[in-house]
Amino acid sequence: MAEVMTKGVLLALLAAVLGVGSAAYAEEVGDFVLPSSKAAALENCVEPTEYMRRNHFELIRHQRDETVYGGIRGDSHGLSGCVACHVGYDDSGTPIEIDAEGQFCRSCHAYASVEMNCFDCHATVPRGEAWNHEVAAAHAHLTGSAAARPTAAER
Amino acid sequence: MNHETESMNQGRRDFLGAAAGVSAAAVAPGVFLHTPVANAAPRTDPVTDMHRWGLLVDTSKCADGCTACVDACDSENGLNLQAKPHGQDELKWENQRAVWIRKVKLQDNLTGHVTNLPLMCQHCEHPPCVDVCPTGASFKRADGIVMVDRHTCIGCRYCMMACPYKARSFIHEQVDHKLTRAPRGKGCVESCNLCAHRLDNGDISTACAEACSAEGHQALIFGDLKDPMGPLRKALAKTPSRQIRQDLGLNTGVRYAGI
Amino acid sequence: MKRIVYREWLLQPQRYWGLLAILAAVIAIGGLSALYMEHHGHWVTGMTNSVVWGVPHVFAVFLIISASGALNVASIGTVFDKKVYKPLGRLSGLLAVALLIGGLLVLVLDLGRPDRLLVAMTTYNFSSIFAWNIFLYSGFAAIVIGYLWTMAERKGQYLQKPVGTFAFLWRLALTTGTGSIFGFLVGREAYDTAILAPLFVVMSFAYGLAIYMLVLFYAFDADGRPIGPAMLKRLKNLLGLFIAAILYFTLIYHLTKLYGAKNDGIETFLLISGGLYTGLFWVGWILIGGLLPLGIIYHPELSQRRDWITAACGMVIVGGLAAMYVIIIGSQAYPQEMFPGYNVIQFGAPGDIGGQVAPYSPSFPELLLGLGGVGIALLITAVGVRVLQFLPESLADRDVDPHASARSPA
Numbered sequence A: 001m002a003e004v005m006t007k008g009v010l011l012a013l014l015a016a017v018l019g020v021g022s023a024a025y026a027e028e029v030g031d032f033v034l035p036s037s038k039a040a041a042l043e044n045c046v047e048p049t050e051y052m053r054r055n056h057f058e059l060i061r062h063q064r065d066e067t068v069y070g071g072i073r074g075d076s077h078g079l080s081g082c083v084a085c086h087v088g089y090d091d092s093g094t095p096i097e098i099d100a101e102g103q104f105c106r107s108c109h110a111y112a113s114v115e116m117n118c119f120d121c122h123a124t125v126p127r128g129e130a131w132n133h134e135v136a137a138a139h140a141h142l143t144g145s146a147a148a149r150p151t152a153a154e155r
Numbered sequence B: 001m002n003h004e005t006e007s008m009n010q011g012r013r014d015f016l017g018a019a020a021g022v023s024a025a026a027v028a029p030g031v032f033l034h035t036p037v038a039n040a041a042p043r044t045d046p047v048t049d050m051h052r053w054g055l056l057v058d059t060s061k062c063a064d065g066c067t068a069c070v071d072a073c074d075s076e077n078g079l080n081l082q083a084k085p086h087g088q089d090e091l092k093w094e095n096q097r098a099v100w101i102r103k104v105k106l107q108d109n110l111t112g113h114v115t116n117l118p119l120m121c122q123h124c125e126h127p128p129c130v131d132v133c134p135t136g137a138s139f140k141r142a143d144g145i146v147m148v149d150r151h152t153c154i155g156c157r158y159c160m161m162a163c164p165y166k167a168r169s170f171i172h173e174q175v176d177h178k179l180t181r182a183p184r185g186k187g188c189v190e191s192c193n194l195c196a197h198r199l200d201n202g203d204i205s206t207a208c209a210e211a212c213s214a215e216g217h218q219a220l221i222f223g224d225l226k227d228p229m230g231p232l233r234k235a236l237a238k239t240p241s242r243q244i245r246q247d248l249g250l251n252t253g254v255r256y257a258g259i
Numbered sequence C: 001m002k003r004i005v006y007r008e009w010l011l012q013p014q015r016y017w018g019l020l021a022i023l024a025a026v027i028a029i030g031g032l033s034a035l036y037m038e039h040h041g042h043w044v045t046g047m048t049n050s051v052v053w054g055v056p057h058v059f060a061v062f063l064i065i066s067a068s069g070a071l072n073v074a075s076i077g078t079v080f081d082k083k084v085y086k087p088l089g090r091l092s093g094l095l096a097v098a099l100l101i102g103g104l105l106v107l108v109l110d111l112g113r114p115d116r117l118l119v120a121m122t123t124y125n126f127s128s129i130f131a132w133n134i135f136l137y138s139g140f141a142a143i144v145i146g147y148l149w150t151m152a153e154r155k156g157q158y159l160q161k162p163v164g165t166f167a168f169l170w171r172l173a174l175t176t177g178t179g180s181i182f183g184f185l186v187g188r189e190a191y192d193t194a195i196l197a198p199l200f201v202v203m204s205f206a207y208g209l210a211i212y213m214l215v216l217f218y219a220f221d222a223d224g225r226p227i228g229p230a231m232l233k234r235l236k237n238l239l240g241l242f243i244a245a246i247l248y249f250t251l252i253y254h255l256t257k258l259y260g261a262k263n264d265g266i267e268t269f270l271l272i273s274g275g276l277y278t279g280l281f282w283v284g285w286i287l288i289g290g291l292l293p294l295g296i297i298y299h300p301e302l303s304q305r306r307d308w309i310t311a312a313c314g315m316v317i318v319g320g321l322a323a324m325y326v327i328i329i330g331s332q333a334y335p336q337e338m339f340p341g342y343n344v345i346q347f348g349a350p351g352d353i354g355g356q357v358a359p360y361s362p363s364f365p366e367l368l369l370g371l372g373g374v375g376i377a378l379l380i381t382a383v384g385v386r387v388l389q390f391l392p393e394s395l396a397d398r399d400v401d402p403h404a405s406a407r408s409p410a
């Protein structure tokens, strides 16, 4: 998190050289990652941050077709990965809906005034995620034997 | 169901549970050596037509009053998270909420014999729902699973008109709670996808078949119709089975024994 | 032969704006109903997973097939070279486009995701008859507009015949296509027959003509243009012919269904035991939509009277809506037969319908949305005839066909 802030400050300084107006811009963009999210502790998103800012939708959309038609769910470019990592938590450790006011997806999309309708259908907090890529990878060594997997209740 | 069978089932369940534990301990370390890589982890290559997934329902084993498969499907696919809209009539809501699998009870007109069976999307080889869908949102995956691409479904419900099995549901209401693995939203159509998320992660099972076995009924056998050595083909070889509405020539992936 | 003069609709401004205001209100209410259903989702309608297409589809399909039928009048003029029908052609084209737009709007607004219309327009599944229909509809609108141009523009006159013929063939394809939307549904007993397509074609002839006549009468009365008795007779005889054709094809439909023994369930349902649907079939489809108007049209005295003919047209329309209701909703309410030889005693949770007749009661918003579509069609027509020259100045017999009236001094 400290790094993010340092980065923000650096960017702001850099921008300040170029012009005051853009300084505000850079600072605000950097702010959207929530301190309580897993993402805050990471150096980078799944791709370089600058790239993600511009192209995340292309990645998500590409992955969406791979998943729907090809059944490839393990890749890191899927929407469930975004939610898992960027979702914020309240003081009690409960995840907050990522499209809620002030949360990661919503605040940036509001700022850029770009419509967002992923969450018409997709879950806004990680829920029943046992089969998302992280957990599946963790269970990979078990998956050969049908009997050894956790039952529905455990998931 | 009398006491004897009850306790027998209980016994079998315990036995299965124990066996599962043993096999987990015994097999898990060796899995990497013996399991084909394609099945061991989340897939990295697109599905192919090397497999065609299907089910065999042995109606003689399907128990009266048991809803294990339905309940398992509901929680696996987040169907139990649907909420009746405020003020909606109870019975009408039952016909509006999404249902992927339902228990059907039949009585033979001649003999009066009663048969129970679960009915879900039959994963037709020649699916009418796919033929009629104007946008191509209804599609058949290479491995035979028929599903809906929610991103292109416009909610015209033509597929529901076309399906002979009432397998499809329209989402009539705003959906507030959903699982990560089972997206769901107002205005699209959906149906059973044979737990594709499990298969894609290398888990060859469906929630319904698993639950049925856990109850000790073994009325549902899931597997690969193209694998002659697999459990499904073996079971099909043992029992005569047919397709519902066989006359339509849809070559369904779900087969029924005992009707 | 006299040159036909076309003139804008010369209704007094107060009446004209009053009419527009009423239509606008109907449309606004329809629009609000659509918004309401869209906002809440379809649970507020009568539709369920058993009856997936409700009253909006009844109106939409009715309007769409009427659209292709309304073009019929123009086709008779150009394609079959019946001179007397020529002055009727322009209104016929306008009405066709207007009805089509009204019907399509209802269809679109009843989608689960109307916001994805763009998806529907850009992603096609060519094995889907529905996707083909999207082409047929948009092509129809384009061709009819071109056809109108050839009728209105001197430079385009030499194209009138080929374009008109093309439009005629296209409209046959369109109605056949609409009929096939249902005809291809193998899983529903009522639809599984090829006779549905020709049935839809004759229905479109009758409904389209009935609407055409009503609009024509109203417009001509409103600004005092004459319609000659010979013209009136021609139109009503044509309508009579189409009504008879509907009755004939309805008979054929039920005979083919009865002949295929496995369909006697659905036949009993539609003809005898289906309650509301049986009532709508006999009273709406057959009596009001068929026998009564036929009786009027061939009655020696009533058939001379404009108001009775107007009533007959109205009956055809009411009967048409009843027929659509029976075809679209009745056949969904009828249970899908999955287990021959068995009685379905339980199908999912109580309320989940299988093996028995599915309940459906239309909700108000559905009905209002459908009426909104009618409003749109009429609004387009009203504005069209007002600002452009669609209506001939006179349909008095001597103006339309001087030779005929010379031959029979009436």
Ligand code: SF4
Pocket: B120, B121, B122, B123, B124, B127, B128, B129, B130, B146, B162, B163, B164, B165, B166, B167, B168, B191
């Ligand atoms: S059972 Fe119905 S939904 Fe499933 S593939 Fe066949 S037609 Fe489609």
Ligand code: SF4
Pocket: B132, B133, B134, B135, B136, B137, B138, B148, B152, B153, B154, B155, B156, B157, B158, B159, B160, B188, B189
């Ligand atoms: S409702 Fe969706 S999946 Fe079904 S036919 Fe229409 S677009 Fe295709």
